[in-house]
Amino acid sequence: MLEKIEGIIIKTVDYGETNKIVTIFSKRIGKFAAMARGAKKPRSRMAAVTQPFIHGQFFVYVNSALSTIQQGEIIDSFRPIREDIEKTAFTAYLTELTEKLIDDKSADPYLYEQLYQTMLRIADKEEYAVPVMMYELKVFRKGGFAPTLSHCVNCGRTELPYVFSIGEGGFLCRNCRRLDENAVHLTETQVKLLQLFQSVGIEQVGEISVKQENKQLLRQIIDAYYDRHGGYFLKSKKFIQQLDKLKGI
Secondary structure: OEEEEEEEEEEEEEEOOOEEEEEEEEOOOEEEEEEEOOOOOOOOHHHHHOOOOOEEEEEEEOOOOOEEEEEEEEEEOOHHHHOOHHHHHHHHHHHHHHHHHOOEOOOOHHHHHHHHHHHHHHHHOOOOHHHHHHHHHHHHHHHOOOOEOOOOOOOOOOOOOEEEEOOOOEEEEOOOHHHOOOOEEOOHHHHHHHHHHHHOOHHHOOOOOOOHHHHHHHHHHHHHHHHHHOOOOOHHHHHHHHHHHHHOO
16 A cells, blocks of 8 residues: 655665665654665656655555655755765764664654754754764663663662763662772763753753763763664764764874
């Protein structure tokens, strides 16, 4: 049956000389793969609407295996992202992370909206480190390996201070910090920022003022946490690291 589905293209793979297989993250039915016939032809109407990061309305013959896109209409091409290499890199990272961690055809309107809102922030703002981290922590939860940030992961204590343990998977209180001698010491502000990032939707916050040293520390924690618990190698993450090295030259 032909269905009209709103979604964001999170992956494209060439198939044969003229076709593509695209993965769409939709609000209504979740993630699914679909054949886009003729999408590699330069003059094809499908060429523009099947590019990465396109937010569109797709007319799809939905099947239990591989679906087929009949046609599509662009809602937002996210042009500012495409014209900036760093914005492209971070958006590619978020879409690859989403593609790896969510199950096929498992609808999650909330996570879909978080990805869309994060992409809007990346497109519209020059500073988007915080929205990226907020989305990461939410998709970690979807993937089943979110860090414990509401209480001590060992004893359940809810009183500060906390340290963050990569190995134990979240906060440790002052009585349990002995479990990980490599745990990262956190200020009260850093604890509250991590809790905010995980629990609050990006649409609920305006401009978030975070000191550079706090952003750097939380970025390091999230990166190390994913490396330990994430389970998937991400090409886009490696590219971001290469960009960081170039900026440091």
